[in-house]
Amino acid sequence: MKKNIIITGGLGQNGQILINLLKKRKINLTIFYRNKKPQLQENSKVNFIKENLLTKKKLDVFFSKKKPDVVLHLAANNPAIGQNNYNKYFKENILATKNIFYSTYKANKKAKFIFCSSSQIFKKKRGIVNEKSKIFISSNYTKFRIKSDSIMIKYKKKEKIKYTNAILFNHDSKFRNTKFLFPRIVNGLINKQHLFLNSIIKENIYADFSHAEDICNGLYKIMFSTKNFDKIILSSGKCSSVNDIIKYIVFKNKIKINLNFGNSKFKKSLIGDNHLARKELNWYPKNNIYNAVNDLYKSKNT
Numbered sequence: 498m499k500k501n502i503i504i505t506g507g508l509g510q511n512g513q514i515l516i517n518l519l520k521k522r523k524i525n526l527t528i529f530y531r532n533k534k535p536q537l538q539e540n541s542k543v544n545f546i547k548e549n550l551l552t553k554k555k556l557d558v559f560f561s562k563k564k565p566d567v568v569l570h571l572a573a574n575n576p577a578i579g580q581n582n583y584n585k586y587f588k589e590n591i592l593a594t595k596n597i598f599y600s601t602y603k604a605n606k607k608a609k610f611i612f613c614s615s616s617q618i619f620k621k622k623r624g625i626v627n628e629k630s631k632i633f634i635s636s637n638y639t640k641f642r643i644k645s646d647s648i649m650i651k652y653k654k655k656e657k658i659k660y661t662n663a664i665l666f667n668h669d670s671k672f673r674n675t676k677f678l679f680p681r682i683v684n685g686l687i688n689k690q691h692l693f694l695n696s697i698i699k700e701n702i703y704a705d706f707s708h709a710e711d712i713c714n715g716l717y718k719i720m721f722s723t724k725n726f727d728k729i730i731l732s733s734g735k736c737s738s739v740n741d742i743i744k745y746i747v748f749k750n751k752i753k754i755n756l757n758f759g760n761s762k763f764k765k766s767l768i769g770d771n772h773l774a775r776k777e778l779n780w781y782p783k784n785n786i787y788n789a790v791n792d793l794y795k796s797k798n799t
Contacts, residue, residue, distance in 0.1 A: 506572030708784035732769025
């Protein structure tokens with residue numbers, strides 16, 4: 498019997514990559530979206546549903562008919578770098594998460610629910626963190642991530658359900674929303690925005706960056722794994738420099754632009770220990786952030 502799989506926020510970066518992975522399997526795939534019109538409707542294997550996750554009654558009706566086996570919850574309003582008013586993201590995000598979570602288990606107690614969290618939840622801001630590292634509410638955004646997981650892990654312990662919190666570190670691809678850092682950098686390179694690019698270079702940003710295809714391959718493995726992790730980190734496990742990535746794109750594409758790199762010093766960043774995913778899922782990052790940003794540049798510069 499084919500598994501019924503539902504992905505919320507399925508038209509974002511990760512959703513688009515996962516659709517291509519899941520099309521190869523014999524499953525019934527439903528993608529929930531809210532605003533954007535789907536571009537993949539020609540594929541009869543994918544069922545696109547425009548749904549407001551804030552309306553639980555409608556979700557209950559749909560789920561009772563669909564009886565999902567796996568639900569991957571990607572949908573969330575995520576703030577970009579430089580956006581400080583996180584308060585507007587909190588209430589809707591947590592309500593939508595609770596609705597989709599409880600509708601899932603009301604319809605099928607044996608279902609697997611995967612919630613995607615963020616590296617921002619960790620108290621530590623530099624050095625290596627793992628699934629046992631301390632977390633800390635530093636904003637309404639991290640409050641949503643941490644409180645949601647707390648609600649669902651309590652329900653897991655009580656009801657013995659299959660629930661996993663996948664903690665995702667920074668990841669990008671050609672599908673990345675234009676409000677985020679690397680699409681803005683790529684746009685700056687295409688349009689020769691010297692002032693903007695030099696301001697980014699001056700910040701000398703280091704972080705654990707991955708190719709989104711690697712992260713999505715990890716999510717794919719979690720979806721079909723028989724193991725019931727509470728938390729699992731998906732990350733590159735490395736510290737990468739935004740300045741080095743910019744240099745690479747400029748050199749690789751022979752971009753004629755004068756940028757002031759100076760002598761940037763190495764800065765420690767937060768790095769995700771992906772040992773558990775490597776060991777238990779046999780998952781290994783195969784790509785890197787340099788290729789992701791270069792793919793993004795090529796897709797925008799054609």
